[in-house]
Amino acid sequence: MIFPLASDAQTYDCRKAFADTLIELARTDERIVAVCNDSVGSSNLVGFRQEFPDRLINVGIAEQDLVGVGAGLANGGLIPFVSAAAPFLTGRALEQIKADVAYSDTHVILCGQSPGVAYGELGPTHHSIEDLSWTRAIDNLNVLVPADPTQTRAAVRWAVENPGPLYLRVPRFKVPEVTPENAPLQPGQAVLVTDGDDVTIVAVGTMVSRALEAAEKLRGDGISARVLNMPFVDPLDEATVLQAARETRGIVTVEEAITTGGLGAAVAGLVAQHQPVAMRILGITGFAHTGDAGYLLDHFGLTPDGIASAAHELA
Amino acid sequence: MHLLTADTAMAAEWADRRAQIDADGLAQMATEVRRSVVTMVDRAGLGHIGGDLSVTDILVTLFGAVLDVDPTDPSRDDRDRFILSKGHCAGALYATLASCGFFSRDELETFMAPLSALNGHPNRTKVPGVETNTGPLGHGFPVGVGCALAARLRGLTYRTFVVMGDGELQEGSNWEAAMTAAHYDLDNLTAIVDRNRLQQGATTADTKELEPLPDKWAAFGFEVRVIDGHDYTQLLEAFQPSTTGRPVAVIANTIKGKGVSFMEDRVEWHHNVPSPEQVQIALQELQS
Numbered sequence: 001m002i003f004p005l006a007s008d009a010q011t012y013d014c015r016k017a018f019a020d021t022l023i024e025l026a027r028t029d030e031r032i033v034a035v036c037n038d039s040v041g042s043s044n045l046v047g048f049r050q051e052f053p054d055r056l057i058n059v060g061i062a063e064q065d066l067v068g069v070g071a072g073l074a075n076g077g078l079i080p081f082v083s084a085a086a087p088f089l090t091g092r093a094l095e096q097i098k099a100d101v102a103y104s105d106t107h108v109i110l111c112g113q114s115p116g117v118a119y120g121e122l123g124p125t126h127h128s129i130e131d132l133s134w135t136r137a138i139d140n141l142n143v144l145v146p147a148d149p150t151q152t153r154a155a156v157r158w159a160v161e162n163p164g165p166l167y168l169r170v171p172r173f174k175v176p177e178v179t180p181e182n183a184p185l186q187p188g189q190a191v192l193v194t195d196g197d198d199v200t201i202v203a204v205g206t207m208v209s210r211a212l213e214a215a216e217k218l219r220g221d222g223i224s225a226r227v228l229n230m231p232f233v234d235p236l237d238e239a240t241v242l243q244a245a246r247e248t249r250g251i252v253t254v255e256e257a258i259t260t261g262g263l264g265a266a267v268a269g270l271v272a273q274h275q276p277v278a279m280r281i282l283g284i285t286g287f288a289h290t291g292d293a294g295y296l297l298d299h300f301g302l303t304p305d306g307i308a309s310a311a312h313e314l315a
Numbered sequence: 316m317h318l319l320t321a322d323t324a325m326a327a328e329w330a331d332r333r334a335q336i337d338a339d340g341l342a343q344m345a346t347e348v349r350r351s352v353v354t355m356v357d358r359a360g361l362g363h364i365g366g367d368l369s370v371t372d373i374l375v376t377l378f379g380a381v382l383d384v385d386p387t388d389p390s391r392d393d394r395d396r397f398i399l400s401k402g403h404c405a406g407a408l409y410a411t412l413a414s415c416g417f418f419s420r421d422e423l424e425t426f427m428a429p430l431s432a433l434n435g436h437p438n439r440t441k442v443p444g445v446e447t448n449t450g451p452l453g454h455g456f457p458v459g460v461g462c463a464l465a466a467r468l469r470g471l472t473y474r475t476f477v478v479m480g481d482g483e484l485q486e487g488s489n490w491e492a493a494m495t496a497a498h499y500d501l502d503n504l505t506a507i508v509d510r511n512r513l514q515q516g517a518t519t520a521d522t523k524e525l526e527p528l529p530d531k532w533a534a535f536g537f538e539v540r541v542i543d544g545h546d547y548t549q550l551l552e553a554f555q556p557s558t559t560g561r562p563v564a565v566i567a568n569t570i571k572g573k574g575v576s577f578m579e580d581r582v583e584w585h586h587n588v589p590s591p592e593q594v595q596i597a598l599q600e601l602q603s
Binding site for chain 1: 392396440449453454456459460461462465468487491495498
């Protein structure tokens with residue numbers, strides 16, 4: 001299964017797929033409501049508000065209230081998509097996410113918008129590089145990071161159909177399509193993007209297409225790379241990771257997030273205990289310099305060349 | 316751990332009792348709850364007895380005469396919602412819920428024991444009658460605002476009540492939620508402040524002053540009712556629906572440790588555990 005990327009492939013901001021799917025589902029499911037923190041525009045909820053003005057609840061700039069209100073709406077029989085910029089949603093309201101949503105086992109979909117370094121020049125206060133570490137540490141909270149618009153649409157549908165606490169990280173940095181239309185989306189299930197037996201690249205979100213490009217480069221160097229898209233960072237597809245650890249010589253993980261505690265840490269924690277294998281963990285390594293998102297991804301080596309270079313070390 | 320289920324006989328008894336309850340009946344139920352609390356804290360060797368005793372009359376009035384809930388169907392879609400945001404006073408809530416038949420009174424003996432459903436803070440997945448897991452302060456009120464908003468959006472008539480501690484109002488999240496409640500004119504929501512004037516280590520005034528508290532709630536857009544939180548007639552009146560189209564804030568002036576002379580208004584009884592001798596004195600004082 002190979003989905004080669006054209007160098008001029010069209011790229012997309014996944015927020016549109018998120019918003020369009022939400023509206024589409026809300027037309028037939030009146031339980032769906034959107035809750036935001038003065039983020040109607042940045043959460044791409046303008047269309048939702050136009051079509052369902054009463055079902056768009058704006059609590060103002062108040063993230064603790066945002067998440068608590070979401071939990072209460074779920075208690076009252078609704079399906080709230082609680083949407084805010086990822087750094088503020090997860091950072092400011094982390095205890096509400098833990099107590100009101102995860103520990104209380106409510107069907108709240110926490111939608112982290114503009115995650116990673118999407119806010120680029122606005123700086124580390126607005127970067128959401130810690131969210132994967134924080135949410136992954138919370139029990140009973142699925143963590144879902146789609147890689148492209150197709151997977152984003154599937155993720156929104158999955159969120160409605162599967163009651164329970166969910167953190168849905170909605171990519172903003174533009175990406176090409178890498179997911180086939182009917183690819184399955186299930187907790188604990190990776191998507192094999194391309195197969196290979198020398199080295200494995202486990203990628204998530206905006207990094208999946210770059211991992212695929214890296215695999216193309218590696219092929220040119222005579223290295224066969226397996227690329228796994230891991231949309232559910234939690235629960236992780238442990239079987240597929242361990243299989244990769246057995247069948248290939250090393251694993252590179254790559255995520256638009258800090259390297260302590262996210263996808264890389266999850267994979268490392270697993271293989272260290274059950275199938276030790278050489279690893280490279282690629283991601284953001286600290287508070288970033290000033291620069292746009294593209295510059296920052298380059299700076300941290302989150303590029304096809306950077307990924308391929310790490311894979312070379314293991315292959 | 317086993318799941319708690321309704322004590323149907325107790326629930327039926329409660330329904331009969333409730334049909335004709337008056338202030339004397341509420342007082343009797345409150346005494347039962349207070350005695351349970353003392354016994355539970357004694358057995359567990361842990362608990363927040365002072366706040367349990369200050370909030371008891373509020374809980375008993377709500378469950379004994381106000382809330383439209385069914386202990387044999389605790390998840391009924393249009394039930395009234397009750398949230399104890401000051402979750403550390405779970406002991407008083409559990410004793411009240413057991414009095415209504417949400418689960419057997421025998422379960423109270425497991426309070427905070429290993430594997431008990433009755434944790435030191437309430438858990439909705441384990442205890443029928445609990446709507447959201449509280450414990451960290453400042454959480455229950457935003458959730459209650461969401462419950463009230465859901466009723467509004469769905470065209471349901473259920474009401475939502477949230478009890479907060481007064482010290483808890485130092486958490487900013489409550490004021491975020493108050494603004495939301497007022498913005499959406501949630502007249503189906505009642506915020507209740509257990510105003511016992513003490514927090515963990517000192518008075519609220521010495522820790523961080525809350526007054527002028529009624530003015531603050533009024534300024535945030537609430538219909539404010541200041542009452543004696545141990546007077547059942549006043550409590551019943553205060554829990555009537557809003558008359559102004561605005562959300563209601565009930566500031567219930569209470570006494571921490573209410574009903575046990577040596578605990579009343581004493582800061583150390585926030586979470587002191589009584590000695591065996593003190594337990595006997597407390598139970599003697601708490602007679603119907």
